[in-house]
Amino acid sequence: MDTAEPVYIAGAYEHPTRNAPDKSTEQLHAEVARGALQDAGLSKADVDGYLTAGVPEHEDGLPSLTPLIMADYLGLDVAFADSTDFGGSAYMSHVGHAVSAIRDGKCDVALVTLAGRPRSAQQATGTGVRALTAVQDTYERLYGATTLAHYAMAARRHMAEFGTTSEQLAEVRVAAAHHAQYNEHARFRDPVSIEDVVGSRMVADPLHLMDCCVITDGGGALVVVSDAVRDELDRECVEVLGHGEAIAHHDAGRIDLTRTGAVDSGRRAFAEAGLGPDDVDYASIYDSFTITVVETLEDLGFCEKGEGGTFVEGGTLQAPDGDLPFNTDGGGLCSNHPNRGGMTKIIECVRQLRGEANPEVQVDADVGVAHGTGGSIATRHGSVTLVLGGEDR
Amino acid sequence: MTWEPRPSPVVTPENEPYWTGGLDGELRIQRCRDCDLVYVYPRAHCPDCLGDGVEWFVASGRGTVYSYTVAHQVAGWPEAELPLVNAYVELDEGPRLMTNLVDCDPADVAVGVSVEVRFEPSEDGAFAVPVFTPV
Numbered sequence: 157m158d159t160a161e162p163v164y165i166a167g168a169y170e171h172p173t174r175n176a177p178d179k180s181t182e183q184l185h186a187e188v189a190r191g192a193l194q195d196a197g198l199s200k201a202d203v204d205g206y207l208t209a210g211v212p213e214h215e216d217g218l219p220s221l222t223p224l225i226m227a228d229y230l231g232l233d234v235a236f237a238d239s240t241d242f243g244g245s246a247y248m249s250h251v252g253h254a255v256s257a258i259r260d261g262k263c264d265v266a267l268v269t270l271a272g273r274p275r276s277a278q279q280a281t282g283t284g285v286r287a288l289t290a291v292q293d294t295y296e297r298l299y300g301a302t303t304l305a306h307y308a309m310a311a312r313r314h315m316a317e318f319g320t321t322s323e324q325l326a327e328v329r330v331a332a333a334h335h336a337q338y339n340e341h342a343r344f345r346d347p348v349s350i351e352d353v354v355g356s357r358m359v360a361d362p363l364h365l366m367d368c369c370v371i372t373d374g375g376g377a378l379v380v381v382s383d384a385v386r387d388e389l390d391r392e393c394v395e396v397l398g399h400g401e402a403i404a405h406h407d408a409g410r411i412d413l414t415r416t417g418a419v420d421s422g423r424r425a426f427a428e429a430g431l432g433p434d435d436v437d438y439a440s441i442y443d444s445f446t447i448t449v450v451e452t453l454e455d456l457g458f459c460e461k462g463e464g465g466t467f468v469e470g471g472t473l474q475a476p477d478g479d480l481p482f483n484t485d486g487g488g489l490c491s492n493h494p495n496r497g498g499m500t501k502i503i504e505c506v507r508q509l510r511g512e513a514n515p516e517v518q519v520d521a522d523v524g525v526a527h528g529t530g531g532s533i534a535t536r537h538g539s540v541t542l543v544l545g546g547e548d549r
Numbered sequence: 550m551t552w553e554p555r556p557s558p559v560v561t562p563e564n565e566p567y568w569t570g571g572l573d574g575e576l577r578i579q580r581c582r583d584c585d586l587v588y589v590y591p592r593a594h595c596p597d598c599l600g601d602g603v604e605w606f607v608a609s610g611r612g613t614v615y616s617y618t619v620a621h622q623v624a625g626w627p628e629a630e631l632p633l634v635n636a637y638v639e640l641d642e643g644p645r646l647m648t649n650l651v652d653c654d655p656a657d658v659a660v661g662v663s664v665e666v667r668f669e670p671s672e673d674g675a676f677a678v679p680v681f682t683p684v
Contacts, residue, residue: 229575281625294559295590299627300552300651305635313637316616316660325629361619361655405651408588408596409644413637461672534637534647 163255164386164393165537165544167196169231170485170499170504172341174492176373182229184271184375189230192377196393198265203381205236205257205266210243210496212457226269236263242401242538244442244496245528248380249540252399254380264382271316271375272494278517279495282368283359286324304368304445306534307359311447313413315362317462322362324465326353329366329489331473332443336486338514343370353446360447367446369497370486376499378506395508397523398432398543405536414449414462415480417539418455418527425541426457427508433457436523436543439480439509440501441531443487449473452527453480456541475517483509484517497527502542509546522549552649553628555678557671564591566605571668572679576608578642589644610666612640613683619655638664638681649680657683 169191171184179187185208193200208226223237228496236257240249254266282304285297296306314320336342353366386393402420405411405432426432433456441456443449450464458466458480475481483489485504488497505524507513524544531537558568567590568579581595582585596602617636620626626633634650634657635681650658651667665684667676 271638284624285626288559289566291559291561292590296647298558299635300620300622300623300633301635301647302620305618305623305633306598307617308620309635309637312618313616313661317621325614357621358620359620361632363618372666401610403570406590406645409640410584411637411645473652 161259162383163258163379163382163396164381165396165506166244166381166386166389166391166393166540167192167420168194168376168503170376170492171271171374173374174343175379176273177274177416181271181273182226184273185226185269186230186273187226187378188375189267189269192267192379196379196381197389200232200323202265203232203267204234204256205263206232206521207238207254207266207268207326208270209239209241209246209250218233236262236266242528242540244444244498244541246540247499248468248502248526248542249401249538250530251380251396252401252540255399256383257394257457258380264385265379267395268378268380269375270377270494270496270499272496273373274495275371275373279371282371287523289515296446302360303532304360304363306532307445308363308449309534310413310451312446316452317414318465320465322354322364323350324469325367325450326350326470328443328473329353330480331418332472332483332487332489334474335484335517336490338516339486339491341371342486342491344494354489363445363447369444369493370490371488372492372494374492376503378502392510392547394442394506394547397431397545398425398427399541400428402536402539403536403538413534414451416451416455416529416533417537418452418529421539421541422456422527425543428482429524431543436481436525438482438484438519438524439482439503439524441482441525442501442527443483443489443499444497444529446489448529448533449482452529453535456525456527476519481517481519484513484519496530498530500542501526501528505544509544523545550626554670554672554674557673558676560676560680567591568676571679574668576610576666576679577605578608578644579603581604582590587642587644589646605606609641611677612638612664614650614658614662614664615639615645616658616660617650617658634658636681650682
């Protein structure tokens with residue numbers, strides 16, 4: 157990729173709300189779009205590409221109409237649009253697709269937005285049986301299989317195969333909570349201990365309540381720009397060094413609950429960046445559940461398969477001094493998860509690389525990874541990995 | 550730990566034998582005659598070679614627990630029937646199938662435990678849902 161035109165994230169904005177009972181989802185999209193454009197120093201008229209997925213309150217089997225609905229609402233005039241929907245990891249995919257579109261000359265300023273209101277809508281996220289959107293869902297729905305149960309089955313298998321313990325999974329929540337105490341917007345800001353996590357209510361054995369992400373309203377947006385646009389901006393930007401995606405699924409009944417699509421998306425993203433896990437200073441890892449993080453760390457190559465539990469022990473993930481600081485905003489486990497947590501993973505990675513993270517958790521980072529897992533690792537999921545680089549790299 | 554009758558599945562020409570098999574006490578799954586893949590869930594085309602030389606056969610109904618969870622909170626599931634055991638069962642024929650484990654003490658369930666199929670009727674009575682119980 158050395159010869160490819162560099163493409164940058166110039167604007168990033170996370171909505172401060174975690175509870176928006178008096179706003180529409182579309183309104184949140186508009187507020188984060190405005191925030192990200194202001195952050196970049198650009199105006200709406202500069203936008204010629206738009207990417208989004210899911211208007212969760214109104215999902216009715218027509219997700220492909222989302223960019224039409226939202227471009228109408230926002231009054232956008234764009235030459236490129238994309239609605240790739242991998243669930244929570246869609247927004248990482250959008251960044252990768254925006255990079256390609258910009259390199260192809262299809263657009264110069266691509267806006268990516270996410271908004272959701274599951275908290276105000278009182279959605280039974282996690283403990284609800286997913287709505288039927290495809291015939292395949294019937295093979296899961298009939299069994300009362302919730303998203304939480306899916307990930308709990310992954311955790312159980314990981315424990316059975318590799319000896320991973322509940323205390324090791326708890327290390328992930330402890331690190332996230334440690335970071336969240338410095339984030340004034342985080343949903344839960346109290347530090348917790350391993351004992352607190354394993355002592356919290358068992359919701360789907362072996363996962364406890366504190367192994368699960370929060371349910372919030374909120375959203376975020378990004379502005380991806382060409383090299384030429386970046387030259388005109390008075391703004392520190394983050395380069396998109398690599399992008400990789402993969403879809404993993406039942407595999408005709410050969411599903412491996414200990415292996416995620418991150419094996420493939422990570423390999424592809426690192427290859428494109430010409431970098432490897434050893435080069436990474438900071439990691440934003442989709443944390444729908446603590447087990448998601450442990451499996452993803454293994455699959456991205458930060459440790460061997462099966463050693464994720466040992467890897468996270470002893471504060472590895474805690475900023476600023478851990479070997480691999482992660483989710484320094486508190487992540488989905490403690491800060492923000494508006495149905496879909498991929499967007500906030502990118503935003504916090506951008507903050508770290510621009511030196512704009514909360515001071516207590518700011519690390520000296522030149523290279524960051526943002527990784528998303530959308531859907532469910534126990535059925536079908538889209539994994540997307542971004543490798544991002546700071547300006548002074 | 551049961552939910553009887555079960556909601557009716559989404560039935561298509563592709564999967565209809567799967568959902569009616571239980572009415573005859575049969576766990577019907579598919580095999581590709583061309584590449585020998587035994588697979589779930591039902592498809593008119595082999596998910597490995599995309600050929601349409603697939604056939605139904607009656608599986609043994611036996612397998613082992615590949616993984617499981619004891620779910621204590623499930624929105625919409627009858628409170629009296631919690632906890633619910635969700636599981637992946639690895640059939641003796643190879644494929645791993647999502648299901649419930651029923652008629653057992655959750656404390657007795659473990660990865661690797663041997664299980665056997667049984668069937669619960671759908672609410673319209675026209676179909677049957679395969680579930681498993683430890684043997």
